[in-house]
Structures are given as structure tokens and as C-alpha cells.
Amino acid sequence: xxxxxxxxxxxxxLDIQLEAGGGRPIRTFKMQIDDESExxxxxxxxxxxxxxxxxxxxxxxxxxxxxxxxxGIVEVSAMRVGNVTGKLHELDVGDKVGLRGxxxxxxxxxxxxxxxxxFIGAGIGISPVRSVYQWVLHxxxxxxxxxxxxxxGARTPAxxxxxxxxxxxEARDDLDLWLCIDWKFGPDGPIEAASHEDxxxxxxxxxxxxxxxxxQNRFTCFVPQLVEVVKPxxxxxxxxxxxxxxxxxxxxxxxxxxxxxxxxxxxxxxxxMKCGIGKCGRCNIGDIYVCKHxxxxxxxxxxxxxxxx
Amino acid sequence: MSHTIGKDKMDALFEALSEHEVxxxxxxxxxxxxxxxxxxxxxxxxxxxxxxxxxxxPQTETMFEFKRDGARFVGAEEPQRASKPLVxxxxxxxxxxxxxxxxxxxTWDYIDPYFVDRRERATTIAxxxxxxxxxxxxxxxxxxxxxxxxxxxxxxxxxxxxxYFVESVTEKGEALIELGGxxxxxxxxxxxxxxxxxxxNAVKAITRTFDRAEVAESLRCLFESKYxxxxxxxxxxxxMCTLLCPTCHCxxxxxxxxxGEGRRERTWDSxxxxxxxxxxxxxxxxxxxxxxxxxxxxxxxxxIDNNLGVIGCVGCxxxxxxxxxxxxxxxxxxxxxxxxxxxxxxDAKGEEAA
Ligand SMILES: Cc1cc2nc3c(=O)[nH]c(=O)nc-3n(C[C@H](O)[C@H](O)[C@H](O)COP(=O)(O)OP(=O)(O)OC[C@H]3O[C@@H](n4cnc5c(N)ncnc54)[C@H](O)[C@@H]3O)c2cc1C
Ligand code: SF4
Ligand code: SF4
Ligand code: FES
Numbered sequence: 001x002x003x004x005x006x007x008x009x010x011x012x013x014l015d016i017q018l019e020a021g022g023g024r025p026i027r028t029f030k031m032q033i034d035d036e037s038e039x040x041x042x043x044x045x046x047x048x049x050x051x052x053x054x055x056x057x058x059x060x061x062x063x064x065x066x067x068x069x070x071x072g073i074v075e076v077s078a079m080r081v082g083n084v085t086g087k088l089h090e091l092d093v094g095d096k097v098g099l100r101g102x103x104x105x106x107x108x109x110x111x112x113x114x115x116x117x118x119f120i121g122a123g124i125g126i127s128p129v130r131s132v133y134q135w136v137l138h139x140x141x142x143x144x145x146x147x148x149x150x151x152x153g154a155r156t157p158a159x160x161x162x163x164x165x166x167x168x169x170e171a172r173d174d175l176d177l178w179l180c181i182d183w184k185f186g187p188d189g190p191i192e193a194a195s196h197e198d199x200x201x202x203x204x205x206x207x208x209x210x211x212x213x214x215x216q217n218r219f220t221c222f223v224p225q226l227v228e229v230v231k232p233x234x235x236x237x238x239x240x241x242x243x244x245x246x247x248x249x250x251x252x253x254x255x256x257x258x259x260x261x262x263x264x265x266x267x268x269x270x271x272x273m274k275c276g277i278g279k280c281g282r283c284n285i286g287d288i289y290v291c292k293h294x295x296x297x298x299x300x301x302x303x304x305x306x307x308x309x
Numbered sequence: 310m311s312h313t314i315g316k317d318k319m320d321a322l323f324e325a326l327s328e329h330e331v332x333x334x335x336x337x338x339x340x341x342x343x344x345x346x347x348x349x350x351x352x353x354x355x356x357x358x359x360x361x362x363x364x365x366x367p368q369t370e371t372m373f374e375f376k377r378d379g380a381r382f383v384g385a386e387e388p389q390r391a392s393k394p395l396v397x398x399x400x401x402x403x404x405x406x407x408x409x410x411x412x413x414x415x416t417w418d419y420i421d422p423y424f425v426d427r428r429e430r431a432t433t434i435a436x437x438x439x440x441x442x443x444x445x446x447x448x449x450x451x452x453x454x455x456x457x458x459x460x461x462x463x464x465x466x467x468x469x470x471x472x473y474f475v476e477s478v479t480e481k482g483e484a485l486i487e488l489g490g491x492x493x494x495x496x497x498x499x500x501x502x503x504x505x506x507x508x509x510n511a512v513k514a515i516t517r518t519f520d521r522a523e524v525a526e527s528l529r530c531l532f533e534s535k536y537x538x539x540x541x542x543x544x545x546x547x548x549m550c551t552l553l554c555p556t557c558h559c560x561x562x563x564x565x566x567x568x569g570e571g572r573r574e575r576t577w578d579s580x581x582x583x584x585x586x587x588x589x590x591x592x593x594x595x596x597x598x599x600x601x602x603x604x605x606x607x608x609x610x611x612x613i614d615n616n617l618g619v620i621g622c623v624g625c626x627x628x629x630x631x632x633x634x635x636x637x638x639x640x641x642x643x644x645x646x647x648x649x650x651x652x653x654x655x656d657a658k659g660e661e662a663a
Binding site: 003004006010053056058081082085095244245271272277278280281282284287292308309 | 384387421587604607
């Protein structure tokens with residue numbers, strides 16, 4: 001009898017971290033597959049996704065944000081938006097969930113050896129990016145890559161995810177870290193957020209002209225402007241960027257201004273999925289099934305898709 | 310080698326298949342569908358409204374149940390799956406051909422255990438169209454099919470009045486003859502020529518034709534056209550065209566909890582439903598009817614072909630018969646070809662003028 005690809009394995013929640021608060025909080029769930037014999041099958045590659053079950057409620061698709069391992073440890077960062085994510089956010093450490101995957105294609109990290117790496121994450125979009133920068137920054141791999149730049153923004157300082165990890169990253173001298181938080185909006189457009197003293201505001205009109213005080217790496221602006229401030233060089237470089245579609249659009253525009261071509265820019269797409277394995281039909285963009293052919297695409301590939309996403 | 314079986318032998322054949330799960334066409338509340346039978350199949354039917362894909366890919370099926378620890382569900386547990394061989398009677402050749410598309414889809418890199426297990430266990434007995442079939446909406450002959458086609462068929466039966474002419478197409482078909490023993494008798498040349506006549510008449514009875522030569526090409530240049538708005542204006546999004554299509558395979562997955570017991574189910578779904586592709590953020594890649602109808606046509610005539618090397622229509626005509634607002638797939642695709650030519654001409658004129 002055929003193995004059942006749809007049947008999730010049971011995993012135990014080991015740790016839950018609140019990453020961002022507000023109406024749509026984000027929590028990171030660290031899970032471990034219970035059955036040791038099932039753990040190796042879950043060795044993922046950076047960029048792949050998994051499907052988490054809250055038994056009795058349903059399944060949801062998440063980017064795997066953790067480093068590939070054979071201990072059956074899987075981390076996802078989930079925003080609370082509906083049924084399943086709502087129930088996941090009510091879980092406690094020790095509770096059981098279901099896991100299936102890993103599915104989808106992955107970032108071609110081997111092809112990128114020798115290149116400078118620029119990671120750009122906006123909001124929850126940092127989660128799929130995390131699996132790649134963790135890969136590149138790992139002691140076994142760091143020497144394979146050139147300069148590393150990490151650009152990341154969220155709504156408020158409290159909404160920046162993976163805080164402990166970022167403390168360690170910030171202490172490293174083999175990469176450049178840039179952070180930003182959003183402007184607050186008033187009735188007449190963006191207003192400077194007074195409470196963000198350590199986060200000087202960037203001139204939104206011409207962010208590229210900003211004078212950066214020495215040692216300053218955190219600002220108040222949106223991620224695309226921060227990209228214009230940082231001016232990553234396209235020379236022998238690759239960008240990995242994920243985030244809401246609107247953020248990706250402006251990030252790629254900023255990169256194109258700086259001379260980047262679309263095939264140097266990698267991103268992930270998040271269409272609605274159920275099966276994750278090319279059967280249920282709903283994730284298609286033209287003849288591309290995001291679950292099978294993606295979720296990782298170059299921006300060039302995205303531009304060539306039918307305009308239906 | 311060909312055989313015949315007398316219609317009066319069908320009860321005996323059903324008896325001989327006692328170790329099998331036998332499926333066939335049945336009328337339930339005025340709707341012809343395929344169900345597990347507890348007596349010999351009635352093959353005097355027109356077409357089924359529900360296609361026999363439902364035998365292998367049921368409208369709703371339990372995928373597995375949940376294990377419980379107290380009041381909580383803590384894992385998934387598969388119920389004992391049936392292992393008896395299946396026999397499906399009275400499958401129309403177009404529907405059998407559709408099985409071969411579903412075979413490709415459900416084994417595309419990942420094996421779908423539910424569909425594949427049943428398909429492997431099954432012997433498909435097709436029935437050459439005669440009597441009430443072909444009907445006014447059949448067009449299989451325009452899509453490389455035939456009312457006596459054998460793609461996806463193990464045993465092809467043709468109605469000769471008091472008996473069926475039986476052709477074994479595969480080893481499974483031959484095994485059926487062996488199992489039936491002396492219920493099947495060797496065909497004589499008269500039987501063969503009578504069957505030939507039925508088959509020829511069936512082809513002649515098909516009135517609708519469909520020129521698909523330029524469909525794919527035309528669709529390619531029509532993506533942005535207002536055409537899709539025009540043809541989908543009357544669509545009410547009921548999904549019948551896709552749910553009842555023998556090649557459509559979309560499904561939804563949901564957890565169901567009743568009286569403390571939980572299970573995961575899958576059910577047919579349709580790209581014509583607004584929420585089908587809606588993201589959790591509320592963003593929807595296909596928010597408008599024109600986009601959903603366009604997706605249906607493109608999926609059938611371009612996308613499946615690009616991915617699996619077959620087109621997603623076998624010409625059964627169900628979507629035409631079932632649509633409450635008379636959206637007709639032949640009209641839509643032929644209209645697309647005409648519109649593409651028109652828009653090309655208009656473009657050329659525009660360029661000349663500029
Ligand atoms: C490849 C991929 C990677 C992803 N990675 C992440 C990640 O790392 N982190 C993350 O947080 N999310 C991620 N997502 C998104 C995540 O899968 C969804 O947010 C999640 O599945 C939502 O599930 P839910 O049951 O909580 O929401 P649902 O309850 O299914 O829906 C939430 C909202 O969607 C709308 N909606 C959906 N269906 C219907 C319907 N039938 N009727 C009416 N309204 C409807 C409603 O507005 C509803 O409030 C990813 C998605 C994909 C495809
Ligand atoms: S598209 Fe219509 S005619 Fe073609 S196979 Fe499906 S239901 Fe039949
Ligand atoms: S059957 Fe007709 S009305 Fe219903 S979704 Fe299909 S095209 Fe629209
Ligand atoms: S998620 Fe089912 S086909 Fe892609």
C-alpha cells in the first residue's frame with residue numbers, strides 16, 4: 001500500500017516566542033517530530049515550506065525558518081489571521097501538532113558560492129529569508145560567501161522578530177546589519193514618530209541622499225527606502241527578499257534604481273495552498289504551480305508570469 | 310480475442326464478482342451517478358450527470374481520523390483501507406480517457422494514495438455509446454476521442470441488443486473473461502460486424518464539432534482581452550461546469566469534528582468559487598468572474614498540456630448540459646479564436662494608422 005503523503009507526523013511544541021504584538025501577532029513555534037524514525041525525512045533545504053496541522057481545525061502553510069537539521073526540529077513564524085493560525089496561537093509548550101513536508105523548491109545556495117549576499121526582509125517576510133541567512137552565516141558555510149548585508153524592517157521596535165538572534169548577529173563583524181521601523185501615519189501622511197529617538201527619520205523623498213552618522217544602523221523609514229540608504233552593490237551579488245507583495249514591489253524598484261537586474265533578485269510567493277504537492281489546483285499562476293515549481297522564484301521569473309497574483 | 314455475454318447472464322456475472330466491489334451507473338433522485346452496486350448493473354442508461362471519476366476520487370472522502378488523548382486530538386490515524394479489487398461497469402469512453410489524465414495528475418511527482426490505490430485495484434469496463442448516447446452536447450471526436458475509444462479502458466463492451474460484444478483491451482480485461490468463465494462465449498464474425506455498425510452509428514450521431522487547432526494559440530494572445538468579461542457576464546459561479554467535469558480534480562481539505570470524533574476530509578472544489586484562491590490576507594489573485602472563467606479555459610487548453618502533456622477536456626459535454634446560464638465551452642473557445650483574429654486585425658490596422 002502506498003505511503004500516505006497527506007498524513008502528517010505528530011510533533012511536540014518545544015518553545016513559543018511572541019515576535020510581534022498587535023491585532024495580528026506573530027509567534028515563532030519550535031516543534032520537534034516525535035517519532036525518531038520520521039525525523040530524517042524532514043531534512044529541508046532553505047526556502048522550502050511545511051504544512052502544520054492543528055488537529056481538528058485544519059492545516060496552514062508556513063515557510064520553514066529554522067536551520068536544516070536531522071533532529072526533527074522545525075521552526076515556523078506564524079501570523080494570527082484566521083482559523084488555524086488562531087488555534088496555533090492558543091497552543092502551549094508540550095501540545096501536539098501535525099507536520100507534513102518539506103515541500104517546494106529551494107534557494108540555490110550552492111550556485112551562490114563566492115557571491116556577496118544581501119538579505120532583505122519586510123515584516124513576517126523575514127521568516128523565509130531567515131533559513132537562508134542562517135545557512136550563509138553558519139560557521140561551516142560563511143567562508144563560501146563574500147560580503148553579507150542584512151536589511152530588515154518591521155512596524156515598531158517591538159515587532160522586530162528573532163530579537164535574541166539579532167543581538168548575536170549584531171555582535172558579529174562579518175556582516176552589515178540594517179534595521180528600520182515604520183513611520184506612523186497621520187491624516188496628512190507619514191508623521192515622524194517621536195518615541196523612536198534611537199531611530200532617526202530618513203527623508204522619504206530622496207532617501208539615497210541621507211548622510212549616515214557613523215555607527216548608525218537603525219532608522220525610521222520603510223524597507224525600500226532603507227535599501228536606497230544602504231545602496232547594496234549589484235556587483236557579483238544576490239538579493240534574497242520576502243515580504244508582502246506591495247513591499248516586494250517597492251524593494252525591487254529600489255534595487256533596479258541601484259542597477260540590480262531581475263535575475264539577481266530571489267523571492268518567494270505565497271499563493272493560497274491546500275495540498276502543497278500540485279494536486280488541489282488552487283496555487284496556480286498560469287501554468288506555474290507555486291507549491292511545486294516554487295515557492296522560490298527569481299524576480300525575472302515573477303515578471304514573466306501571467307499577471308494574476 | 311473478442312467475446313460476447315448475454316444480457317441474461319449479468320446476474321450470474323455479478324455473482325461471479327462476489328469478491329469484488331462492483332460499481333456502476335445508478336439513478337439517485339433523478340441524477341445518474343456511479344455507486345457501489347448490490348445487484349447486477351443496469352447498463353440501459355444515457356449519460357451520468359456525475360462522472361465516474363467519483364469512484365476513484367469521491368466527492369467527499371475521509372483522508373484519516375484523529376487520535377485522541379482525552380478531549381484533545383494528538384495525531385492522525387488511517388482507517389483500514391479497503392483492499393478488494395474493484396470493477397466499474399458502464400463507463401463512457403470519454404470518461405475512461407479522463408481517468409488517464411487523472412492518473413498523470415495524481416502521480417505527478419507525488420503519489421496520491423487514495424486515487425492511485427483505487428485505480429490500481431480497478432478494472433474499467435467501458436460501454437460504447439448507443440441508444441441515448443451520444444447526446445446533443447457530445448464532441449469527443451473533436452478531441453481525439455471516440456464513442457468506442459479504449460484509452461483508460463480495460464474491457465470495452467458494445468450493446469448488441471440481447472448481448473454485449475466484449476473486447477479485452479488490457480490484461481485486466483482478459484482476467485475478467487477468465488473469471489466469468491463460460492458466461493462469456495467466443496464472438497463470431499457476425500458479432501464483430503454488428504459491433505462495428507454500432508460504433509459507426511455512434512460516430513455519426515455526434516452532431517457537435519469543435520476545431521481545436523487554433524484554440525491554444527488564440528488563448529495565448531487573448532489573456533488581457535475584454536472577451537473574458539463578455540463571456541462570463543452571465544456566470545453565477547455555481548461551479549457545476551468544473552465539479553461535474555471528468556478531468557477536473559481540484560479539492561479542498563477540511564477538518565470535521567462531530568461528537569468528539571475528528572477526521573480530515575477532502576471534497577471537490579472549483580476554481581469558479583471566489584474563495585478558492587483567496588489568500589488569508591484577503592488578497593485574491595482571481596477576484597473577478599472573468600478571471601475565473603479565463604483560468605478554467607486556459608487550464609484546460611494550455612496549462613495542463615504544458616505540465617502533463619494532455620488537454621483537460623475529453624468532450625463529454627457535461628459542462629454544457631449542466632450550466633444554468635448556457636455557457637458553452639465550444640462557443641467560448643471558438644469565440645476566442647474568432648476574437649483573437651479580430652483583435653489581431655484591429656491591432657494591425659492600429660499600427661498601420663499610427
Ligand atoms: C508558501 C507559503 C508560505 C507561507 N509562509 C507563512 C509564514 O511563514 N508565516 C505566516 O504567518 N504565514 C505564512 N503563509 C500564509 C499562511 O499559510 C496563511 O496565513 C494561513 O494558512 C492562514 O490560515 P488560517 O486558517 O489561520 O486562515 P483562514 O481562516 O483560512 O483565513 C483567514 C482569512 O482569509 C479569508 N478567507 C479565507 N478563506 C475564506 C473563505 N472560504 N471564506 C471567507 N473568507 C475566507 C478571511 O478573510 C479570513 O479571515 C504562507 C503561505 C504560503 C502559501
Ligand atoms: S470541459 Fe466540459 S466537455 Fe470537456 S471534459 Fe470537462 S465537462 Fe466534459
Ligand atoms: S456552470 Fe455555468 S454558471 Fe456555473 S460556474 Fe460554470 S460557467 Fe458559471
Ligand atoms: S497547493 Fe494544491 S496544487 Fe498547489
